[in-house]
Amino acid sequence: MPRLDAPRPAELPAVERIARVPTNWDYFFDRGLRVFTYAVAGSSIALVIVILYTVFRDAWPSLRTDGLSLMTKSNWDPNQGHFGLLPAIVGTLVSSLLALFIATVLGLAIAIVLTQDLLPHQLAVILKNIVDLLAAIPSVVYGLWGLAVITPLLRPIAESLNAHLGWIPILSTPLGVGGLAPAALVLAIMILPTIAAISRDALAAVHPRIKEAALGLGATRWETILGVIMPTASGGIIGAMILGFGRALGETMALAMLMGNRNDLSWSIFAPGNTLAALIANNYKEAGSEMIPRLIYAALILLLITLVVNIAGTLVLQRTAMKLVGGKRL
Amino acid sequence: MKQPFTVQAPTLKSSQVPPAMNLRDLRLSLRRPRTFFSALMTGLTMVLVLLAIVPLFSVLFRLFYRGVQSFGWTFFTDKAPYALQATGGGIGNAILGSVVMVLIASIISVPTGIIAAVFLAEIAPETRLAAAVRFCAKLLTGLPSIIAGVFVFGILVLTFGTFSAWAGGVALSLLMLPMVMLTSEEALKMVPPPMREAAYGIGCTRAQVIWRILLPTAMPGILTGIMLSLARAAGETAPLLFTAQYAPQSWVWEGRLRLDKPTQSLAVFIYENAGSAYPNLDQMAWGGALVLVLLVLCLNLSGQIVSWRTGRHMR
Numbered sequence: 001m002p003r004l005d006a007p008r009p010a011e012l013p014a015v016e017r018i019a020r021v022p023t024n025w026d027y028f029f030d031r032g033l034r035v036f037t038y039a040v041a042g043s044s045i046a047l048v049i050v051i052l053y054t055v056f057r058d059a060w061p062s063l064r065t066d067g068l069s070l071m072t073k074s075n076w077d078p079n080q081g082h083f084g085l086l087p088a089i090v091g092t093l094v095s096s097l098l099a100l101f102i103a104t105v106l107g108l109a110i111a112i113v114l115t116q117d118l119l120p121h122q123l124a125v126i127l128k129n130i131v132d133l134l135a136a137i138p139s140v141v142y143g144l145w146g147l148a149v150i151t152p153l154l155r156p157i158a159e160s161l162n163a164h165l166g167w168i169p170i171l172s173t174p175l176g177v178g179g180l181a182p183a184a185l186v187l188a189i190m191i192l193p194t195i196a197a198i199s200r201d202a203l204a205a206v207h208p209r210i211k212e213a214a215l216g217l218g219a220t221r222w223e224t225i226l227g228v229i230m231p232t233a234s235g236g237i238i239g240a241m242i243l244g245f246g247r248a249l250g251e252t253m254a255l256a257m258l259m260g261n262r263n264d265l266s267w268s269i270f271a272p273g274n275t276l277a278a279l280i281a282n283n284y285k286e287a288g289s290e291m292i293p294r295l296i297y298a299a300l301i302l303l304l305i306t307l308v309v310n311i312a313g314t315l316v317l318q319r320t321a322m323k324l325v326g327g328k329r330l
Numbered sequence: 331m332k333q334p335f336t337v338q339a340p341t342l343k344s345s346q347v348p349p350a351m352n353l354r355d356l357r358l359s360l361r362r363p364r365t366f367f368s369a370l371m372t373g374l375t376m377v378l379v380l381l382a383i384v385p386l387f388s389v390l391f392r393l394f395y396r397g398v399q400s401f402g403w404t405f406f407t408d409k410a411p412y413a414l415q416a417t418g419g420g421i422g423n424a425i426l427g428s429v430v431m432v433l434i435a436s437i438i439s440v441p442t443g444i445i446a447a448v449f450l451a452e453i454a455p456e457t458r459l460a461a462a463v464r465f466c467a468k469l470l471t472g473l474p475s476i477i478a479g480v481f482v483f484g485i486l487v488l489t490f491g492t493f494s495a496w497a498g499g500v501a502l503s504l505l506m507l508p509m510v511m512l513t514s515e516e517a518l519k520m521v522p523p524p525m526r527e528a529a530y531g532i533g534c535t536r537a538q539v540i541w542r543i544l545l546p547t548a549m550p551g552i553l554t555g556i557m558l559s560l561a562r563a564a565g566e567t568a569p570l571l572f573t574a575q576y577a578p579q580s581w582v583w584e585g586r587l588r589l590d591k592p593t594q595s596l597a598v599f600i601y602e603n604a605g606s607a608y609p610n611l612d613q614m615a616w617g618g619a620l621v622l623v624l625l626v627l628c629l630n631l632s633g634q635i636v637s638w639r640t641g642r643h644m645r
Contacts, residue, residue: 022535030537037449040442041463044511047504048466054484055477109378118372130383136630137389138565139475140597141619144604145389148396189385196382220368243472250474252568253601277476277568281601284571299480303473310472314465 052303059300062293070297076263078283083294087263089301091273095180095255096248098269099187103248104241106188107195114196115203116225135193143257146186151175151258154182158270169267178260179270186254195244202236202320203229235320242313250306252277276302393620400617410578410599413608421599421618423581427495428596430582430589431574432563434499435506440556443510447552448540450511451518452526464515470508478504479569487573495582495593498574502563509559510552517551518544550636557633561626567597576602596622 022030056063062070066083073084110131114124158175165171175181206229214224230237260272261282274282276298287295360366404420411419446463454460482501487493521544529539545552577592578599596618603615 022533026535026538030535033537033540034453037445037453038459040445041449041459043442044446044463044470044507045466047507048469050485051473051477051481054481058480058484058488106378106382109375110382113375113379118375127379127383130386133627133630134383134386136561136565136626137386138567138597138622138626140565140567140600140604141389141393141623144600144615144619145385145392147605149388149392189382192382220364222368222371223364225371246472250472250476252474252476253597257601257604277474280476280480281568281571285576296480296484299477303477306472306474306477307469310469313472314468 052307055296055300055303059293059296062297063300066294066297070294071301074263074265078291081290083291083297084263085276085279085294085298085301087265088274088276088279088298090265091180091259092249092275092277092302092305095184095187095259095273095275096245098180098184099191099248100241100245102185102188103192103195103244107192107240107244108199108237110192110196111200111203112225114200116221116229131193131196134189135197139190139251139253140257142186142190143254146182146254146258150182150185151178154179154185154270162270170269173266173268173271175270176260176272178258178272180259180273181269183255183258183260183273184269186258187248187251190251190254191244191247194247195240198240198243198317199233199237202233202240205236206232235316239313239317239320242309242316246306246309246313249309250277250302252281256281390623393616393623396613396616397620398617400613400620405614405617409581410594411610411614412579413611416610419610419614421596421614421621423579424594424596424599424618425621427574427582427594428564430587431495431498431502431570431593431595432560434496434589435502435563436556436560438500438503439506439510439559443507444514444545444552446511447514447518448544450515452540452544453536464512467508467511470504471512473504474568475505475566476568476571478502479572482569483572490590492590493573493575493577493592495574495589495591498570498593498595501569501573502566505566505569506559506563509562510555513555513558514548514552517548517555520551521547550639554633554637557629557636561629561633564629565597565622565626567595567601570595570598571601574598578602 062083070083070085071089072086073082074086075082075084076087110127113119114128119127155175158171158179158181161171162174210232211224211229214228215221219227255275256278259274259278261274261278262272263274263279264271266273279298280295283291283295360369404418406420406425407422408418408420409423410421411417446467450460450464478501481504482497486497486500490497525543525547526539529543534542574595575592576598577594580592580594582588582593600615600618600622603611603618606612606615
């Protein structure tokens with residue numbers, strides 16, 4: 001066996017040039033590149049930790065003086081030194097839940113249409129691109145559109161509902177400049193692509209044989225979808241909902257423009273409110289040294305909530321994917 | 331030896347033979363509750379899908395309808411008007427500021443993202459570290475964009491004592507990084523394994539395989555990811571509030587590049603002037619939104635075209 005670096009026959013100059021032993025520089029470059037990729041990849045883990053640390057550090061002045069009570073106080077009056085975050089926390093959760101409900105219904109409909117041959121192939125491709133385009137439009141443009149289209153559209157409906165059914169707590173106010181209902185509606189449109197895309201993947205991952213077996217037993221198309229395919233894909237659909245919820249929690253601009261920016265608690269879905277992200281966005285210019293730690297406190301709460309939700313969603317999807325890849329259940 | 335399995339045809343008397351199946355029963359009849367339910371659900375789903383796509387057309391229609399009215403030469407070259415200025419003004423400085431900050435963001439996040447993707451796809455794909463990195467990247471994708479702004483406010487704006495284009499760019503890069511990373515990883519994994527194996531087989535070092543085989547082959551896929559993340563960064567508003575702030579009258583270019591002061595951006599301009607009481611400013615917000623959406627759609631479309639062409643080429 002000739003050694004690689006042994007002198008070669010003179011009649012093979014081309015081979016000599018191409019198939020050469022790696023030079024010291026090659027070794028160095030190889031080692032260096034590997035170490036470098038380790039460093040860069042590791043730094044993305046460090047980034048998450050640094051973000052948590054920095055936000056915590058900047059919120060510390062407020063955490064130290066206000067403690068946890070800021071989360072349970074409901075009056076926000078910066079001039080008097082009141083910075084209750086409860087309305088914003090409640091507003092964040094309620095608007096996101098409402099949006100999640102609407103977006104899940106619409107997103108599942110889209111996912112089913114895209115995967116269960118309800119549309120001809122070309123139309124399905126067009127529909128998929130349209131949904132992707134919905135995701136591409138910036139949040140601030142949705143806010144602008146919501147102000148000009150959705151709020152005026154909802155106002156007469158809100159007024160008549162309030163006039164006739166005003167004794168129901170959730171309809172107890174008319175719609176002002178902004179309110180929960182238009183904000184949640186626009187938010188639903190914004191998280192719709194996330195939910196549609198992930199649940200479409202989940203439905204598409206269901207093995208065709210399962211569907212064929214159900215159809216072969218005489219089930220109708222919708223009996224198959226509701227009784228067999230959706231339960232099989234339920235892990236992915238739940239993952240999609242959790243990640244969509246996480247997206248909704250952190251969404252800022254559209255809500256800052258549509259929620260009405262009022263830190264009050266109200267049962268009515270037409271009353272103005274606030275969310276954590278919108279609170280921060282609405283006060284960024286006027287914030288003084290008193291308010292900034294409080295806003296960062298709000299950011300910290302938001303960060304922790306979204307981290308928990310996103311970790312849960314990612315884990316659910318990972319477990320579901322493992323089950324499907326393992327394939328033993330099929 | 332096993333007996334071959336046979337089926338004995340049952341012998342039936344003529345009275346036992348079931349009546350021939352009525353083929354009409356197989357047709358979809360809405361009078362049967364099961365088929366009726368199926369048809370009803372199909373109809374309902376279609377209505378829901380239509381409801382879901384109406385907003386996109388409404389958004390686009392409104393934007394064109396209102397936005398085009400702003401367009402003109404000065405609209406693209408001038409700086410933002412003062413509040414009481416009834417006519418004139420433009421979004422020139424906002425476009426320039428946005429472009430500069432998105433460029434800063436991509437200079438930071440594109441190389442970092444690709445190198446991290448190389449790590450995930452080639453250097454140590456199956457290790458625990460890779461799983462942790464992937465997990466963190468997914469968490470960063472879900473990071474609320476305003477948190478990116480608050481974070482950069484803490485590390486850059488407070489340190490240097492001023493809002494700046496630098497800080498805005500860094501905040502945007504935080505949002506681009508995980509997207510570039512995860513899409514590049516996917517692209518690198520799409521490279522046909524025989525290509526890598528052939529390269530390793532003739533004795534290439536890992537660095538040579540990555541540099542000469544993997545990256546060039548995966549480049550179109552990586553470019554698609556970069557385009558999509560650029561589109562996202564261009565439209566982001568929240569991270570800029572606390573980093574580049576709002577500076578309607580300032581230019582990034584004052585004979586030389588000024589990256590160390592509050593910077594105007596298209597997205598923040600729209601946010602500040604949406605629904606403004608001053609008609610000129612309100613009109614400008616619509617024009618700016620149309621420009622922003624056209625920009626974002628162009629980036630998206632070119633990304634789609636790149637990926638579509640590679641898809642064909644790989645097949």
